[in-house]
Amino acid sequence: xxxxxxxxxxxxxxxxxxxxxxxxxxxxxxxxxxxxxxxxxxxxxxxxxxxxxxxxxxxxxxxxxxxxxxxxxxxxxxxxxxxxxxxxxxxxxxxxxxxxxxxx
Amino acid sequence: xxxxxxxxxxxxxxxxxxxxxxxxxxxxxxxxxxxxxxxxxxxxxxxxxxxxxxxxxxxxxxxxxxxxxxxxxxxxxxxxxxxxxxxxxxxxxxxxxxxxxxxxxxxxxxxxxxxxxxxxxxxxxxxxxxxxxxxxxxxxxxxxxxxxxxxxxxxxxxxxxxxxxxxxxxxxxxxxxxxxxxxx
Numbered sequence: 001x002x003x004x005x006x007x008x009x010x011x012x013x014x015x016x017x018x019x020x021x022x023x024x025x026x027x028x029x030x031x032x033x034x035x036x037x038x039x040x041x042x043x044x045x046x047x048x049x050x051x052x053x054x055x056x057x058x059x060x061x062x063x064x065x066x067x068x069x070x071x072x073x074x075x076x077x078x079x080x081x082x083x084x085x086x087x088x089x090x091x092x093x094x095x096x097x098x099x100x101x102x103x104x
Numbered sequence: 105x106x107x108x109x110x111x112x113x114x115x116x117x118x119x120x121x122x123x124x125x126x127x128x129x130x131x132x133x134x135x136x137x138x139x140x141x142x143x144x145x146x147x148x149x150x151x152x153x154x155x156x157x158x159x160x161x162x163x164x165x166x167x168x169x170x171x172x173x174x175x176x177x178x179x180x181x182x183x184x185x186x187x188x189x190x191x192x193x194x195x196x197x198x199x200x201x202x203x204x205x206x207x208x209x210x211x212x213x214x215x216x217x218x219x220x221x222x223x224x225x226x227x228x229x230x231x232x233x234x235x236x237x238x239x240x241x242x243x244x245x246x247x248x249x250x251x252x253x254x255x256x257x258x259x260x261x262x263x264x265x266x267x268x269x270x271x272x273x274x275x276x277x278x279x280x281x282x283x284x285x286x287x288x
Contacts, residue, residue: 004131007123016115018116020112020115035114
């Protein structure tokens with residue numbers, strides 16, 4: 001059980017590389033690269049390119065998303081950026097502006 | 105009540121971490137850590153950064169300056185190369201330090217130091233016997249050495265030395281030589 005939790009109220013400016021899953025409640029600026037899943041919780045702000053496994057987004061992302069698995073934009077999510085993933089779901093209520101590339 | 109931010113074991117952060125949160129570091133951080141909460145560097149943590157927080161507990165490796173608003177505590181397994189600054193510093197058995205340790209320098213500690221100055225005068229007299237007593241223990245821990253702080257049983261013992269004339273008056277020339285002889 002090792003996962004990285006970036007709590008609400010914390011700001012990380014830089015590059016994060018991890019081989020575990022990441023849960024973000026706070027603010028990340030820069031670049032995020034995870035081998036496992038990434039969860040961007042509601043209230044989180046990510047101004048970074050994200051590369052990871054399964055992505056679940058309920059917060060705000062400004063940046064490109066590349067996933068080796070699936071991307072789920074939940075209600076309340078705001079994504080400005082391109083998404084490259086094999087599978088994607090955009091729930092009702094999610095806002096999205098960018099390209100979707102499912103051809104991997 | 106801030107959440108605890110956990111930088112997991114496999115995580116690698118290059119950049120700046122800041123916020124009003126508590127931070128637990130099991131992975132690697134390179135850059136700068138400046139939070140307003142408690143910082144814990146766990147045993148597998150590797151931090152190549154200056155750390156500043158309210159209460160800092162270190163059980164892993166830190167290369168950088170450590171400064172605590174409240175206290176800094178180095179526990180067993182801690183390896184710190186860098187300066188430590190906090191009103192209260194505790195270095196417990198098993199910790200390794202190389203750097204300058206300073207328990208004064210912040211306003212709150214100066215105020216506290218002024219209040220304890222009357223108590224501080226008899227303190228050096230009592231501190232000298234304790235300086236030699238922990239010495240055999242100290243040799244197994246701070247072998248790396250330029251550390252100027254004593255292995256303190258409680259943080260309170262460090263505070264009386266607080267007043268701006270630094271720790272040196274306690275380590276009179278004779279005491280340091282005696283310590284070195286015991287270490288040899």
